[in-house]
Amino acid sequence: MFEPQGARLQEEAYRPLTSLDPEDWQDLRVQGHRMLDDMLDHLEAIRQGPVWQEAPSSVRALFDAPVPLEPTELADVHQTFRDAVLPYGGGNIHPGFMGWVQGGGTATGMLADMLAAGLNANLGGRDHMPIAVERQIVEWTRELFSFPETASGLFLTGASQANFVAVLLARTRALGGNIRAHGLASGPQLIAYASGEVHGCVPRAMEMAGIGSDHLRRVSVTATGQIDIEALQRQIERDKTHGLTPFLIVGSAGTVNTGAIDDLDALRRIADAHDIHFHVDGALGALGILSEELAPLLAGIGSCDSLAFDFHKWGQVPYDAGFLLVRDSAWQLETFASEAAYLTRASTGLAGGDWWPCDYGPDLSRGFRALKTWFTLKTYGLKALGDSMAANCALARNLAARIEREPCLQLLAPVALNIVCFAYVGRRGDAAATINPRIIERLHAEGRVAPSLTILDGKPAIRAAIVNHRTSQMDIDALIRGVLSFGSQEELSTC
């Protein structure tokens, strides 16, 4: 065993002059505590500030600076951060944020990420406890989604990357591991299927995989925004008749536009009937499994072959923390494991360990996303996280009910989960649809609430995605007030 005592005596003499460690740890400690307190102050008072404000040009100019050849005091760099970055964030930690689908994060997650950065672990592989923490999360998610013992999983940047990896796994399953060396050129034409409401990262994954987005069939949806099962079946039959090779069905557990959840049991049956890989994009909705109230909506999710989801959305883990769960880890190994001399394994020692994530996905160097996730799950417990998701859905239902009572507003899609799409239509119901993008811009400029814009059936829609655990009825009321007030002002100014 290494004996540190004697070494410490000589330490000063041998301290490299080029080391980046501080000379005075006490100074750093004081400054570090200041930075921590400052950020906690910011989080504590988050509701008092605007959701978003535009950064003035003087602030932007600070990031058009020359390359810093000489050092600057940490306190001064931090001061620039306080002045120029902190007040001008994207707003997703604010309770009034309802745009896109973004998580709110937590103070606990922030503290854990600080610890992770201090440890600076590389989770590509080897034998160290950070790997065991990630494995713990894999094991927990495997249980949550009732995946079999053969399952594995890993952290990725986000669901975009997890969906991409799933396309690669499905490709390997369809064509065999040799496809890695041979490429796609001479093989059969692979075809994937998803609803027309599938997230844009899925066609892009098809492009990145070299299969091409033209070979993703975007099947029509029903009035509830779910994939039309019969249309899907007909399309698969038609493609097979034409000699094409169906290889992947992507179900959505929460579509990005309206939160609709496809009939996952039906997709499983179709995938089985045609021997197709069944993947679920659960970026937005899968973690609803943590809520007793929401879990039934996700029926069948545990039957898929692979599942992408984001701890950084509804899981409230700070960015980034995407995840892919895979029914059979052999598919991952067949797709990614490689031999490299510099990654030679050992049976004991640091180069040991029987789970090297670099064999299961595209990344070699990987950060310790598992730590902030582990802290979040442990400190809050799954019930509290699930309750917060159910509360988001209750707010969404309240919002929808209020919209239906307001003559000037129109609900544009059924509310399946936590997303509400609506429009200002005016008293006579004929206000120009183009008012809605204007209303959203004015809401952002005002800084009280921030919904985002989407297009439904060719028409602009105000979209409120309630994802943040801090959002309350007060914010929903402010949204309604803001939309009605800007809506009537815009209506007057356009006629």
Ligand SMILES: *Cc1c(COP(=O)(O)O)cnc(C)c1O
């Ligand atoms: C957010 C989202 C994605 C993309 O996930 P990232 O984590 O942003 O990469 C994919 N699908 C759906 C349904 C989403 O909501």
